[in-house]
Amino acid sequence: MHVVVITKHGGPDVLRVEDRADPSTGAGEVRIGVAAAGVNFADMMARMGLYPDAPKPPCVVGYEVAGTVLELGSGVQGLEHGQRVVAGTQFDGYAEQVVVPAGDVMALPDHLTFEQGAALPVNYATAWAGLIGYxxxxxxxxxxxxxxxxxxxxxxxxxxxxxxxxxxxxxxxxxxxxxxxxxxxxxxxxxxxxxxxxxxxxxxxxxxxxxxxxxxxxxxxxxxxxxxxxxxxxxxxxxxxxxxxxxxxxxxxxxxxxxxxxxxxxxxxxLNMLSLWKDRETLEPWITPLRGLMDERVLEPVVAGAFPFDRAGEAHTMLQERRNVGKVVLTP
The missing domain is CATH 3.40.50.720 (NAD(P)-binding Rossmann-like Domain)
Structure with missing residues (x-):
């Protein structure tokens, strides 16, 4: 599969598309074919070497994806093969496939595109946690x-x-x-x-x-x-x-x-969603409240730009220059 790699700390030019082995699925996990991956400010800071929680390069970042279920690990219930979903990823989201715990996956309503779905797990969970949860x-x-x-x-x-x-x-x-x-x-x-x-x-x-x-x-x-x-x-x-x-x-x-x-x-x-995520070992407390709001169409993510993997540097630049109105995403 193709992934976007931060090859070293630096400018957008350090982002490279590379081939990696497909991830394997364990018990309680879901393998997802990624249609869109969210780009966050933390990703850009990780690329620059300003985000201490990020893995050291070479590494693959990315916290949120939308796509379809490719495989279900043993014990997973409530999801189906081929289902449209969104998921939170503790890094590794800039990839054609991801494997995540089932608790970090939720169904993507039919009225939302994959690009819109890639805005939900981090941006909307952060907004809900900040405004309502805390x-x-x-x-x-x-x-x-x-x-x-x-x-x-x-x-x-x-x-x-x-x-x-x-x-x-x-x-x-x-x-x-x-x-x-x-x-x-x-x-x-x-x-x-x-x-x-x-x-x-x-x-x-x-x-x-x-x-x-x-x-x-x-x-x-x-x-x-x-x-x-x-x-x-x-x-x-x-x-x-x-x-x-x-x-x-x-x-x-x-x-x-x-x-x-x-x-x-x-x-x-x-408020640091990654710290909460690691402590609870799931995003579920913050994404579960979003389900009803999605069904009611209260949540309508706005996509500022969608860039293919080989233009990931342009996506980072758009975000860094504050030219976006809404979410910036990558598409394999």
Missing amino acids: GNLQPGERVLLHAAAGGVGIAATQIAKHREAEVYGTASPSKHEAIRAQGVDHPIDYRSAGWERELPPFDLIMDAIGGPSFRTSYDLLRPGGRLVAFGASSLVSGQRRNVLTAARTVLRMPRFNLIRQMSQSKAVIG
């Missing part, structure tokens, strides 16, 4: 979503609107119409100096920017507000690792004072 979003609350035009941003918008929240979202002005169409009530131009000054206090903020953005987000919380920090995209500058930029960003991260937090009644929640 953020405890309530109807009528006010939410700020950073990078509202990205894969998680659009997922979070759809879930927040379903929860009857008032949604503010940051994006460049060229993307404001697109995020309004997804349900953002108040688009914000984050490139405008002092963009945060006239905003109301928020009940919940989703922030994957990191660096000084965490402090800005924390200051925008009202008493009882929750900041969900789930990424640090500001660590990335250019197509290759820049240690100086990364170090500066880390140094500008706020140091939260628990006594002050207690006095202000504000919460900071760190």
Whole structure:
């Protein structure tokens, strides 16, 4: 089978298509023929050498796929050969075939394409965990979503609107119409100096920017507000690792004072889906709640671009340059 390999740390040119043996299926596992694989910011950071959880190169990354069931291991129930499915993968998703535990697989509704399905396991599980599972979003609350035009941003918008929240979202002005169409009530131009000054206090903020953005987000919380920090995209500058930029960003991260937090009644929640996934040994607690929302057509993933494996570098570049509105995927 063909896979996309990070041959070494570096720019998009280090991504190569190589041949690997087909994976074997064990008890309780499912082998899937991949039709689309999701591209996430973590994949790009892994390529640059900025993601400590990633395997060392040469390696195959990728957290989520959509495709058809090729083989069922012994003991697997509720799935059928040839069924359309989506699945979470702890790396190895950039491949024509993957083998995953059955608990990390769910059926893909007929009204969604494979490309849309590849946006579900990570982006929508992250959005649900941040907003509902840990953020405890309530109807009528006010939410700020950073990078509202990205894969998680659009997922979070759809879930927040379903929860009857008032949604503010940051994006460049060229993307404001697109995020309004997804349900953002108040688009914000984050490139405008002092963009945060006239905003109301928020009940919940989703922030994957990191660096000084965490402090800005924390200051925008009202008493009882929750900041969900789930990424640090500001660590990335250019197509290759820049240690100086990364170090500066880390140094500008706020140091939260628990006594002050207690006095202000504000919460900071760190969210890393891979850590949760490893601890629970399954994505099931976060993908199971999505099933009903998919059937109700509440969740409608937006695909910004689909690239064949041999153009994986272009997919990474689109994401790194923030040109996407929605999910970027690879297709074998």
